[in-house]
Amino acid sequence: MGKTAVRDYARPGAGGPAGSAAPRIPHLRLGNRDMMRVKNERALWLAQHILPLEPSLRVWLARRRVVGLDVDDIVQEAYARLAAIDSVEGVRYPRAYLLQTAYSIICTHLRRSQVVSIRAVDDAELSRFECQEASPERRASDRDELHRIGEIIARFPKQVAMVFMLRRVEGLSQRDTAQRMNVSESTVEKHMAKGIRLFMDAIARSGISARGASKARNANITGSDGQSRKQCPD
């Protein structure tokens, strides 16, 4: 019963070897910039398809209650895997794919730790999850999302918010932003970093799409468009 817990649920990318290799072994990637550093187009894909699902993932992970597992660690590793797989073209249901990836990471940790029995993960639930509903997330409208982002930015420290307005809304370059604010470019850079950092936490706490988070609690939603309920990557 417990043994099935390490099946290839999450062999990402239709057999692509990159995703199935144990990603926590750092030397596998040493010196390979393409593997380590997310490409722009993949970062865009992550922004469009994975960020809105991060609340779902965190809710799901929090319910695992596996001893010794840190949710933030798993989330970071999941992003690393999704950044490194050869192709995401085959990913039809990002949510199922994301959860399967996280699940695979958990299994890798459990196998390694020796401390926690693999049975700490409930097998029946995993089977249910294996082919569970993966209806396409209904994203909040652009307008709602923009509003939520606005709310997050409104809570930024004043200088950070100012930099974001000038850079992102008015579209100024870093140099022009620095001139406008009468600060150095490196200060602008630090403010931008701070804003990204705060946004990272904001997404971890509440997400950018509240609907995505609430869906995570219901495993039996049927896609209104009648799409297949399964995603079992081979």
Next chain:
Amino acid sequence: MANRESSARINDAAALWAARIDARALSPEEEIELDAWLSTDVRRQGAFARARAISIYMAQLQAQGRDFQGDRSGE
């Protein structure tokens, strides 16, 4: 395990790298520094990917306008 770098610290560094890459080309020294930083922990690679995604996500604002101006309630 005891002295593992915290996720928060990793996020700090990832955000800074994302901000740099977003704003300008990295210097050769920075390129090397970033590679070295990424190479030692897969969590760093993930945090960097996430920070880049967030940076791009926020950049969509640029294209989508200025709806939220005036939302500031702080003061």
